[in-house]
Amino acid sequence: MIMLSLLNFIAFLAVTGYALYLAAHVIYSRIMFIQLGKKSNLRKDTAVRLNEFLVQVFGQPKLFKDAKSGIMHFILFYGFIILQFGAVELILKGLIKGFEYPIGEFHPYYSVLQEVTTLLVLLAALYAFYRRYIERLTRLKRGFKAGLVILFLTILMFSVLMSLAFEQLWLGNTGSPHAPISSIIAGWFAGVSPAAAGVWFYVFWWIHLLTLLAFAVYVPQSKHAHIIFAPVNVYLRDTKPAGKLTSIHFEDETQETYGVGKIEEFRQNQLMDLYACVECGRCTQMCPAAGTGKTLSPMDVITKMRNHLTEKGAAITSRTAWMPGFVFKDTGADTLLKKAETTNLVGEVITEEELWACTTCRNCEDQCPVANEHVEMIIDMRRHLVLTEGRMPSEAVRYFQNVERQSNPWGISRTERILWREGREDIVVPTVKEVDEFEYLFFVGSMGSYDQRTQKVAQSFAKIMNAAGIPFAILGNEEHNSGDTARRMGNEFLFQQLCEKNIANFKKYGVKKIVTICPHTYNTFKHEYPEFGLEAEVYHHTELIWTWMEEGRIKPSQRVNEAVAYHDSCYLGRYNGMYEIPRKILQSISGVKLLEMERNRQDSMCCGAGGGMMWMEETQGTRVNLARTEQALRMSPTAIGSSCPYCMTMMSDGVKAKEAEERVATLDISEIVERALA
CATH class of the missing domain: 1.20.950 (Fumarate Reductase Cytochrome B subunit)
Known part of the structure; x- marks a missing residue:
C-alpha cells in the first residue's frame, strides 16, 4: 500500500510538473509575441483602470446584453x-x-x-x-x-x-x-x-x-486564452476617449512607412487584443457590414491576425533563443519565418475588401466583453494602404482630391460655402467679419454648406439660435472641412492639414465656443483637435437646443403631429454617450410620439455612412442604409428622426428606395423644433 502511494505520488509529480512546464511555455511564448509590437506608451490613469477592471471583469455587464x-x-x-x-x-x-x-x-x-x-x-x-x-x-x-x-x-x-x-x-x-x-x-x-x-x-x-x-x-x-489575457487587456485598455485615434508624427524623419503593414507594427496593447478575444461572435453579430453580407467580420479580423502573429512569433522566437548571449539557428524556423515574412498582413491575412467595408461605428467594441478595439486596428491598416502603398478605392481618391482642392467632398468651389444662408429672409446668419463679437461659432461643415437637404437643417438651427437670442457667427468661405472622414479613411496627413487650418482660424477670431450639427465634426473637434492645439468648448446642436429649452430661451409651443422613429447616430451615441438629450427634446414637443426601434441607443445599427462609406459604393450584399431604413419602417412612423447629416442622408435614400417618401419624412431634431416654435 505504501509502495502504491509512493508510485502514485511520483507519477503525480512527473505528470503535473511536465504539464505545468508546457502551460508556462505557451503563456510565455504569447507574452513574447505581444512584445514584438511597438511600445504602447499608455497613460497611467490607475484609478480609471482599476474601476474599469472591477466593473468589467467582476461585473461582466457586456455579457448580460x-x-x-x-x-x-x-x-x-x-x-x-x-x-x-x-x-x-x-x-x-x-x-x-x-x-x-x-x-x-x-x-x-x-x-x-x-x-x-x-x-x-x-x-x-x-x-x-x-x-x-x-x-x-x-x-x-x-x-x-x-x-x-x-x-x-x-x-x-x-x-x-x-x-x-x-x-x-x-x-x-x-x-x-x-x-x-x-x-x-x-x-x-x-x-x-x-x-x-x-x-x-x-x-x-x-x-x-x-x-x-x-x-x-x-x-x-486556444481561444480560451482569454481566461489569462482578457483581465489584463481590460486593465491595460487605452483610457483615451472612445474611438480617439493615435496620431502619426510626420515630423519624425526616421519613419519610412506609415500605418500598419506588418503585425509587429501594432502597439503591444493592440496585440494583447488578439489573445484576449473569446470568439463569442458578439462583435460580428452587431456589425452592420457583416449583417448586410459584406466580407468583414470583426471577430475574424482579430482571429486571423492572432493566428498570423502566432505563426510569425513562433518562427522568430524559435529562431533566436530569448537568452542573452545565446543564439541558436534552426533551418526549420528559418523556413517558417520566411513564409511568415512574405505573407502580407494587408491584402492576404486581412483583405482590402474587409478594411474598406468598416463603417467605424464601434458597435463591435461596445459589444466586446474583453475590451478589444477593432476599429483603430482597421484604420491603422487603411493608413498603410493610403499613405504607404497609395492603394485605395477610386471613390476615396476622388474624395481626397476634392477635399484637398476645394475643402469639400464634391469639389464645389470653396467660394460657394457661404451660399447656404440665402433663401431664408427670416434668419440672420452673420460671418465672423460681420459682427464685433459672438458667443458661439457655428461650424456649418461641408454637408450643411453644400448638401441641399442638410442646408435646411443648418437654416433651422440658425432660426432656433435667432429665436433664443444667441449671438453667433460662421466662418463662411474661410471654413475648411473638419477632416474627420479623411482621417477615418486613412489619410492622416490630409486630416492634420485641415486640422491646422481650422485651428488657425479659430485662434484668429478668438473662438471660445463651437457648435456643429454634425456628430462626426463634434467628435473630432472635442476629442482629437485638442491634441493639435484647439482650446474651445465644443457642442452638438441638440445639447444647446435642450439647454435653451430648459432655460426658457426657446418655447416649442406649437403642436407637431409626428410619430418619430428616432435613429441614434454612432458618433453621437457610442462615441460620446449622448442618447437621452435628443429623446428629451422630442418628448417635450406636443404631438410628437417617440418610437423606439428594436436596435436603439448602444445597440443602434449604423446608417452605413461612417468611415468614409458615405462617399463609396457598396459592392457586396445589401446596402446598410436600406437595412436600417427597413428597421425604422417596421415601426410605422410618419417621420424618421436623426441628429446627423450623414444619417439623415442615408435614411432619406433608404426611404426613397423603399418608395415610402410620400408617407414617411426624414427630419433632423432641429427641424422638428423649428416647426414647434410659435
Missing part, C-alpha cells in the same frame, strides 16, 4: 474561482487519504458550497453545449476546437462529483447533507466494497487530474 449567455458565463466565471480551492483539496485527497482543509466547523459549509457550485458549473457547461450545437446561435463557431473546452468542463465537474462519491464509500462515511450531490451518487453504488471504491476513487481522481492538466496546457493556445 445577452441575458442567457450572461448568466451562463457568470456561473462559469465565479464557479471556477470558487472551485480552485476545491481542486487543490481534491488533489491532496489523492495524495493523503481522507484529507480535508483544517478549517474546523466551517468545512461542512465549504463542502456544500463546493458541491452546489460543481453542479451549477456542470449545468452551465451543458447549456453552453446546447447553445452552440443544438440551438446553434449564428454568432458561435461550431467544431471540435469550439467544443473541446465544453468537454473539458463536463469531464472535470463529473469527475469531481464521482471522486467525492467514491471517497465516501472508501472511507465508510454515511451520506451527509453537507455533501448533498456526492451523497446521492454514493447511494447509487452502496454495494461497492471499500477496496473497490478506493480503486474507483483513484480512477476518477486521475481522470480529473489529467483533464485539469490538459485543460491548463490547451487553454493558452
Whole structure:
C-alpha cells in the first residue's frame, strides 16, 4: 500500500510538473509575441483602470446584453474561482487519504458550497453545449476546437462529483447533507466494497487530474486564452476617449512607412487584443457590414491576425533563443519565418475588401466583453494602404482630391460655402467679419454648406439660435472641412492639414465656443483637435437646443403631429454617450410620439455612412442604409428622426428606395423644433 502511494505520488509529480512546464511555455511564448509590437506608451490613469477592471471583469455587464449567455458565463466565471480551492483539496485527497482543509466547523459549509457550485458549473457547461450545437446561435463557431473546452468542463465537474462519491464509500462515511450531490451518487453504488471504491476513487481522481492538466496546457493556445489575457487587456485598455485615434508624427524623419503593414507594427496593447478575444461572435453579430453580407467580420479580423502573429512569433522566437548571449539557428524556423515574412498582413491575412467595408461605428467594441478595439486596428491598416502603398478605392481618391482642392467632398468651389444662408429672409446668419463679437461659432461643415437637404437643417438651427437670442457667427468661405472622414479613411496627413487650418482660424477670431450639427465634426473637434492645439468648448446642436429649452430661451409651443422613429447616430451615441438629450427634446414637443426601434441607443445599427462609406459604393450584399431604413419602417412612423447629416442622408435614400417618401419624412431634431416654435 505504501509502495502504491509512493508510485502514485511520483507519477503525480512527473505528470503535473511536465504539464505545468508546457502551460508556462505557451503563456510565455504569447507574452513574447505581444512584445514584438511597438511600445504602447499608455497613460497611467490607475484609478480609471482599476474601476474599469472591477466593473468589467467582476461585473461582466457586456455579457448580460445577452441575458442567457450572461448568466451562463457568470456561473462559469465565479464557479471556477470558487472551485480552485476545491481542486487543490481534491488533489491532496489523492495524495493523503481522507484529507480535508483544517478549517474546523466551517468545512461542512465549504463542502456544500463546493458541491452546489460543481453542479451549477456542470449545468452551465451543458447549456453552453446546447447553445452552440443544438440551438446553434449564428454568432458561435461550431467544431471540435469550439467544443473541446465544453468537454473539458463536463469531464472535470463529473469527475469531481464521482471522486467525492467514491471517497465516501472508501472511507465508510454515511451520506451527509453537507455533501448533498456526492451523497446521492454514493447511494447509487452502496454495494461497492471499500477496496473497490478506493480503486474507483483513484480512477476518477486521475481522470480529473489529467483533464485539469490538459485543460491548463490547451487553454493558452486556444481561444480560451482569454481566461489569462482578457483581465489584463481590460486593465491595460487605452483610457483615451472612445474611438480617439493615435496620431502619426510626420515630423519624425526616421519613419519610412506609415500605418500598419506588418503585425509587429501594432502597439503591444493592440496585440494583447488578439489573445484576449473569446470568439463569442458578439462583435460580428452587431456589425452592420457583416449583417448586410459584406466580407468583414470583426471577430475574424482579430482571429486571423492572432493566428498570423502566432505563426510569425513562433518562427522568430524559435529562431533566436530569448537568452542573452545565446543564439541558436534552426533551418526549420528559418523556413517558417520566411513564409511568415512574405505573407502580407494587408491584402492576404486581412483583405482590402474587409478594411474598406468598416463603417467605424464601434458597435463591435461596445459589444466586446474583453475590451478589444477593432476599429483603430482597421484604420491603422487603411493608413498603410493610403499613405504607404497609395492603394485605395477610386471613390476615396476622388474624395481626397476634392477635399484637398476645394475643402469639400464634391469639389464645389470653396467660394460657394457661404451660399447656404440665402433663401431664408427670416434668419440672420452673420460671418465672423460681420459682427464685433459672438458667443458661439457655428461650424456649418461641408454637408450643411453644400448638401441641399442638410442646408435646411443648418437654416433651422440658425432660426432656433435667432429665436433664443444667441449671438453667433460662421466662418463662411474661410471654413475648411473638419477632416474627420479623411482621417477615418486613412489619410492622416490630409486630416492634420485641415486640422491646422481650422485651428488657425479659430485662434484668429478668438473662438471660445463651437457648435456643429454634425456628430462626426463634434467628435473630432472635442476629442482629437485638442491634441493639435484647439482650446474651445465644443457642442452638438441638440445639447444647446435642450439647454435653451430648459432655460426658457426657446418655447416649442406649437403642436407637431409626428410619430418619430428616432435613429441614434454612432458618433453621437457610442462615441460620446449622448442618447437621452435628443429623446428629451422630442418628448417635450406636443404631438410628437417617440418610437423606439428594436436596435436603439448602444445597440443602434449604423446608417452605413461612417468611415468614409458615405462617399463609396457598396459592392457586396445589401446596402446598410436600406437595412436600417427597413428597421425604422417596421415601426410605422410618419417621420424618421436623426441628429446627423450623414444619417439623415442615408435614411432619406433608404426611404426613397423603399418608395415610402410620400408617407414617411426624414427630419433632423432641429427641424422638428423649428416647426414647434410659435
